[in-house]
Amino acid sequence: MPTRSTIMDTNSFRAEHADALDDVTRELTAKREALLGASYRLFYRNPVHVVRGQGAYLWDASGRKYLDVYNNVPSVGHAHPAVVAAVSAQMATLNTHTRYLHGSVLAYAEDLLSTLPGELDQIMFMCTGSEANDLAIRVARAYTGGTGIILTSEAYHGNTELTSAHSPALGSSQPLDPAARLVSPPDGYRADWAADGSVGQWFAARVQEQIDAMREQGVPFAGLLIDSVFSSDGVFTGEPGMLAPAFDVVHRNGGVVIADEVQPGFARTGDAFWGFGRHGVVPDIVTMGKPMGAGMPISGMAAKREVLEAFSLKVPYFNTFGGNPVSIAAAQAVLDTIRGEALQERARTVGAELRASLTALADRFDVIGDVRGAGQFTGLELVTSRSTKQPATALALDVIEGMRERGVLTSVAGPSGNILKLRPTLAFQSGDIDWLMESLTDALVQALETRP
Amino acid sequence: MPTRSTIMDTNSFRAEHADALDDVTRELTAKREALLGASYRLFYRNPVHVVRGQGAYLWDASGRKYLDVYNNVPSVGHAHPAVVAAVSAQMATLNTHTRYLHGSVLAYAEDLLSTLPGELDQIMFMCTGSEANDLAIRVARAYTGGTGIILTSEAYHGNTELTSAHSPALGSSQPLDPAARLVSPPDGYRADWAADGSVGQWFAARVQEQIDAMREQGVPFAGLLIDSVFSSDGVFTGEPGMLAPAFDVVHRNGGVVIADEVQPGFARTGDAFWGFGRHGVVPDIVTMGKPMGAGMPISGMAAKREVLEAFSLKVPYFNTFGGNPVSIAAAQAVLDTIRGEALQERARTVGAELRASLTALADRFDVIGDVRGAGQFTGLELVTSRSTKQPATALALDVIEGMRERGVLTSVAGPSGNILKLRPTLAFQSGDIDWLMESLTDALVQALETRP
Structure with missing residues (x-):
């Protein structure tokens, strides 16, 4: 298993580290330190x-x-007029939760699901990528009956207790989940993959190793949780198809793949609307967040119906703000804009x-x-x-x-x-x-x- | 320890239960069932x-x-013009995260902290009450070194893995955290409190019992997590001062009190801005959510500095959407409106x-x-x-x-x-x-x- 380091805060600083700043910046940074505490870091020595x-x-x-x-x-784009108009209009009309009927959340769900492979036929809405990944891990465990999740060695998947415990990027002060196992990312620049034939084969072999290790250690395998561009690991987009062997390995071993599309999703990778799309693979669960509502806090988790039902027919789940009409209006405007422009x-x-x-x-x-x-x-x-x-x-x-x-x-x-x-x-x-x-x-x- | 039941979904239904509905309602409920899955329940037989x-x-x-x-x-109030105007204006100007400097999040932090007891001098922002409670439990554990949290028997504190495991209201299909212990709420209508002198004394004795039980079982005590109006338990607002004995018991035993103000906060209880305010007590951590941004997904966690630092000097935490200028604009408008009206x-x-x-x-x-x-x-x-x-x-x-x-x-x-x-x-x-x-x-x- 690769060793862990802390990259999350490489380029962020606590206010006290900021010196030689102008007066306003110094005042604001001091105020942040006093009011918001030590978790709040700033980008740049000169914020x-x-x-x-x-x-x-x-x-x-x-x-x-x-x-x-x-x-x-x-x-x-910042302050996109279509998003501003959609949010402003919906705010002035109605904002409420999903225990009443409302049409727009369903229209958006249908539209969004049409961008995903047909097997992923249900979608739930939350507010943050952390909430989406937290739920995805619970769903993966409920469906497989396993607990062990394989992660890449510098992955970041969220700030809740469960997702932090599946985020090696947070460093050694945040313990990993006892059932979690790490693999190196498919680093085509540094990995010694020639003997395996391809980076993708090399990566799949690393995943198989960890599944085997889990088996030996009595940890039932649940699945692989990955960002298909390996953003925190160092951006490894790879050749199209690179991830197919690893997906095969996971499925052959009875696990599910959770594609964390918080970073690559919503057209960013150019070749496909979703990051995994470049690789011709079908995840079992897809989580999404950051770009989904252009800043409006909205996230989502799509899944194959049979996978989702293992959880949702059993455990109650309700997200007060999830899928509210204002967040949905923002998300619909984003989707329309991606297509329209x-x-x-x-x-x-x-x-x-x-x-x-x-x-x-x-x-x-x-x-x-x-x-x-x-x-x-x-x-x-x-x-x-x-x-x-x-x-x-x-x-x-x-x-x-x-x-x-x-x-x-x-x-x-x-x-x-x-x-x-x-x-x-x-x-x-x-x-x-x-x-x-x-x-x-x-x-x-x-x-x-x-x-x- | 009281037994558990499931009240969360008492008045909510899956779409398939809805019959004798008009055409549009039937179509929308069927679509929900197909697209959003089994977790999505509706209020009322006739939604x-x-x-x-x-x-x-x-x-x-x-x-x-x-x-x-x-x-x-x-x-x-729904679609309050002050909130609509504030959000629309900020959306058109800038929405970004807290790793750049922005003045409004600090002005709001200062304003919000002024409504809390002076000991609670730092505030962090998230997007949902679940995220706030998830973090609060982690902070309480980091500060006390304990794991055991005491909850009321029908409490609901969130939908993440950690908060669900501290939400007995979710029923027996959701396992409780192994270190969690339940107490009956201070039910002045049904509890047999006369021998203890007051409902508050009776409740404090129940808390002490569970602390003692934890000690016997080798579970280190971390704190008490309560909604000061016991909303899910059945609304037990009690006489002013009712909660003081329980707070004393927790503090005497080295624990912290997390006041979950997601329900009672923001002026709802009339006598005070915060639900705990009616009882003349000072929690160590306060979480807030639902009404904070009038529908904009924003939540917060205020804490005493020394309590917060035990966590935040050690474990990295960043919330992408937390404290963004648009959510803050909504929250500031809510605070201004509560005062202005x-x-x-x-x-x-x-x-x-x-x-x-x-x-x-x-x-x-x-x-x-x-x-x-x-x-x-x-x-x-x-x-x-x-x-x-x-x-x-x-x-x-x-x-x-x-x-x-x-x-x-x-x-x-x-x-x-x-x-x-x-x-x-x-x-x-x-x-x-x-x-x-x-x-x-x-x-x-x-x-x-x-x-x-």
């Missing part, structure tokens, strides 16, 4: 004080404009264009070890040397801080925090690539000068 | 198809008006007026065993006879169905489902009492005629 957003951009209190290359929640196609083409620029940049910088991704989910791996592939952790941090000073907001991922995670809103266009590339190039030059 | 809300009222698709005497989420005072006076009418009605109906409550939280207990106090469960169900047919929406609570839970929006006024009383009287007459 950004945002006041306005539109499309792919954010503005701070001084009127400075930023290019947002990190926030996937405002999926269709052809954002999946844009993610595909603009993402490819961005990676072509990044690959060209690698000719100039030896520290760029790998460029990978799908659609608008790109990982740029920085290394001290291409031969040793040693992670350039400090450099990566300097680079994102440098980009922030040049108005481009992004962050890092992976166990060493050396992988730039470029994950803009779907409003990001070809014309935005120049600003991103300039800021990255300048930040790299500066960082390499100061850190020889 | 209400709501399309609009304003103030204390809802309207169905046929234009029929209903008096809402059950929904505490739209606390300041003096809704706490209205809850106090109108609630008292309602209970005076209900007490007068008890002269006419022997089946009314008890009328109790505080502010706009009223329990009306129906019994087959005042001497035996036997719960009139079937009668209570008939009555709420009868009231629904007369346009008044409410439901039941308690282990036998015989207690009408009258919990209107805070927009409910004196002028609404007549409709409520007429529908209740007529429904009682009819139910008693058909069920002699």
Whole structure:
């Protein structure tokens, strides 16, 4: 089983760490520390004080404009007028729960299910990705009768007790569930997969190993919980089809696959509406969240009927805010906008264009070890040397801080925090690539000068 | 330890149970069953198809008006213009997370903390009451080093794995946490409290018994998690000061008290802004949810700094949607409206007026065993006879169905489902009492005629 590290807070700071700030920033950070406590971290040594957003951009209190290359929640763009209008109109009409009949939640359920494989024929609504994954684990256990869930070694699946215990990214101060087992992600850049034939076969073999280990240890196997782009692990989108062998292994061993689509879902990967779609596989349970309502707290869990019923015919579940008409109005507007503005196609083409620029940049910088991704989910791996592939952790941090000073907001991922995670809103266009590339190039030059 | 029953779904139905419905209702219920699955239950044998809300009222698709005497989420009234305006404006400006600086979350945190005792000096934001209680249990355990939580026997605290395991109301198909222990609620109507001097002393003795039992069983005590109006247990608001002895017992034994204010919070009990406020006690952790954002999914957990730090200095916690500017705008508008429209005072006076009418009605109906409550939280207990106090469960169900047919929406609570839970929006006024009383009287007459 791979060892664990803590990457969740690599690029976030407690207020007390922020010095040399302007007066307003210092006052706000001190107030945060006092009122909100130690859990509240900030991005950047010099935090950004945002006041306005539109499309792919954010503005701070001084009127400075930023290019947002990190926030996937405002999926269709910050303050999208269609979402604003839908929410405002529904707020003024009715907001209530699902123990009364309301038409829009059903129309949306039907529409959303039409984007999923036919086998996934039921959907429930919650408010956060954490709630969706918490329920998904319970459903997987109820259906299989097992408890053991396999996770990738830097996965993050939520902040509840159950999902935190299935989030190795939180580090060693958060104990893992006793039945959870870790596998390395399908890291085509570093894994020694040649003997297995493909990264996908290599990954499937790792999953089989953990299933075997569970069996030996008397832990009944429940399933595999994965983010199909392995976002926290370092962005491993892989070749289409890569995940098929692992899905087969899970199913052959009587488990279920939970696809955590909180990160890759809603057209982000370009080739498909869902992240798993690139691999021609059918999960048993699909969870979704962040981009679903463009900031409105809504999440969902889709499942095969027979899988869901093992739980829902037995244990009562009600989510007060889940599926309320206002959240549904936001989610429907997001879905309509993705289609109406052809954002999946844009993610595909603009993402490819961005990676072509990044690959060209690698000719100039030896520290760029790998460029990978799908659609608008790109990982740029920085290394001290291409031969040793040693992670350039400090450099990566300097680079994102440098980009922030040049108005481009992004962050890092992976166990060493050396992988730039470029994950803009779907409003990001070809014309935005120049600003991103300039800021990255300048930040790299500066960082390499100061850190020889 | 008291036995458990399932009250959560007393007045809710799966679609398949709905027959003799009009065409649209039948179509919608069938669609729900197919798309959303078995967890989705409906209020009433003849479900209400709501399309609009304003103030204390809802309207169905046929234009029929209903008096809402059950929904505490739209606390300041359905579609309150101040909330609609605040959300619409913020949506059009910016929605983002708390890893950037934003002023409004801090202004709201300060404002909200000013309504709490000074010892509770930090607040964190989540999206649902379940998330708040899930975190609160983890914080209580981290601070005390214990695991054992004491709960009332019909309590409901949430839908995550951890909170479900602390929600005996979910029934025996949901296992309780192995360290959880149950006590009967401070039921002044039924409990045999005379020997203890007061209901409060009686309740404190029950808590002490369970702490002692934990000690004998080697379960380290963590704390008491209670809803200060014991809503699911049957609405036991009690005399002011009632909860003080139990708080003393918990603190003397090294535990913490988590006040689950999801139901009684935000001015509902009239005498105080928070439910525990009537009892002159200071909890260590306070959770809040439902009415906080008038339907916008927002929740919070306030705590004493030293209690919170035991968790938050150690375990990473981040909630993507928690404390976002749009949810905060809704919550600030709710707080401003409660003050601006003096809704706490209205809850106090109108609630008292309602209970005076209900007490007068008890002269006419022997089946009314008890009328109790505080502010706009009223329990009306129906019994087959005042001497035996036997719960009139079937009668209570008939009555709420009868009231629904007369346009008044409410439901039941308690282990036998015989207690009408009258919990209107805070927009409910004196002028609404007549409709409520007429529908209740007529429904009682009819139910008693058909069920002699």
